[in-house]
Amino acid sequence: MTLVRTKTSEAVADHILGLLFDGTLRTGDRIDIDGIATTLGVSRVPVREGLMSLERDGLVRMPHYRGAFVAGFDAATVFEAFELYGMLSALTNRRAAAKGDPGVLESLEKLDDALQRASTVDEFERLAREFRRVVNVSSAGNHLRALLRTFSGLVPAAARFAIEDALQDERAALRVEFDALRAGDPEAAGRAALDHIDMTATNAVAALRRRGVFPPDEPDEPDETEPGG
Secondary structure, three states, X not given: OOOOOOOHHHHHHHHHHHHHHOOOOOOOOEEOHHHHHHHHOOOHHHHHHHHHXXXXXXXXXXXXXXXXXXXXXXXXXXXXXXXXXXXXXXXXXXXXXXXXXXXXXXXXXXXXXXXXXXXXXXXXXXXXXXXXXXXXXXXXXXXXXXXXXXXXXXXXXXXXXXXXXXXXXXXXHHHHHHHHHHHOOHHHHHHHHHHHHXXXXXXXXXXXXXXXXXXXXXXXXXXXXXXOO
């Protein structure tokens, strides 16, 4: 297997996410660091760096000198990640709508037009990420941008399933966001982001359930009676 990501640690994280999303790794499983290094043809260092990024996503536990394990990976984990991402995206949407920067709106209009015409999942995913990036760069300060960058693993990987299974829904949801941004309506823009990202999470979890990664009767909310929950 050849890694193609610019940062090897990001490619490692992508590989491990793939193992989670195809059901090879499940909650509680020990992650074979040496095995992954051998499979990908890299040293243990980028593997550990990739695992650390997934630890920040709450997907991996790395107890001191005890290796690495899959932490909670279930529907509740996905919904929580998207809920947090949705809150931050709603904030940047509200700010962008309030500013009404003509240059930003022109860029978003071009992206919206391209999104409406996109015919493949890869093309749509690339354009959707650029749409979100333009909004974030135009309205988020350094701290908020740093927080948004932490959503680089689980959220985009899970969103891919929603795009594959519900491309037209995703297209329509982004159009609603653009319309609210263009209208300069902060409340509508924030609400559109929340509604869109909630829909994406729901569709992603449904897709993972159909694929047998998550059981069909698994709760969507975490068990708050668990220790440390």
